[in-house]
Amino acid sequence: MVLFVTGLCHRRCWYCPLSEERAGRDDAYANDRPVEGPEDLLAEARLMGALGTSITGGEPFLVPDRVARFCRVLKEAFGKEHHVHLYTGIAPTAEMLAPLAGLVDEIRLHPPQEDWARIAGSPYARAITTARELGFSVGIEVPALKGLPDLAEILPLVDFLNINELEWGGINADEMRKRGFELVDDIHNAVKGCRRWAKDLPHRKKVHWCSSRYKDAVQLRERLKRIAARTARPFDEVTMDGTVICGVIEPGGPPAPGRLGLPEGSYEVCGDAIELSPKALRRQAKRLPGKKYIVERYPNRGVVVEVIPL
């Protein structure tokens, strides 16, 4: 589960991938669900059968009490084996890290690009040592930008270095254009050519490349599949991508499935519509009155992907 704890951040990275809806707002989300209190994050974690949580933002250390409270709720509900990692753009001190010991398993530091050339003498190197002494796993996670090879110096101190393919979107589009960057193609939001900076890093076991396509195609799909497996109704069809397909009848009046001859348990009344198996609807479309269509959407009545009128 991705737990976005706040959209507030003290930094102004030109490549910041946050959306306009989230940047600068002190709101929390568990995946796409707004979080008002612990019950919301538990509901989302249970819905997707989360095995771990990624704490992100904004800057989580701007809301340390909230982070500690949310992590405590997760660990109490799912046990200490529920793995929690936390991203931060600052170099946290021992005083900041100590309250999270036992609640967060791993710290992922995001040093600013301008610090990479002198990373070994930066506060981030000290934060790595401090975090390790307190028992955290520690890694660096940064976008693919010029200067990546400078981070080789810090590799002996960390457990891993994750490099994310630079992504176009959210509030960074103008900055990308200003720097002459282009999209890799019309479908993906990866920035063309950014991989060349990662290639200059010495090839070491600790270095991992995370492509934008992997994040979309694999991470998102796996999350959808987990939610679909827990929420799909017996008549829904779950696709390989984790989306859910069902048939919909809008009778144009109060729904009366019994009068339409639909067997009990083969449908659900949702507002003014009746939802049923897409196959059953296709078979009977001619005899059934009203507006009829097949809808494909994200699980748990999420975003609509496609509507096919019948």
Ligand code: SF4
């Ligand atoms: S540290 Fe992260 S959230 Fe803050 S401005 Fe940079 S990229 Fe955006």
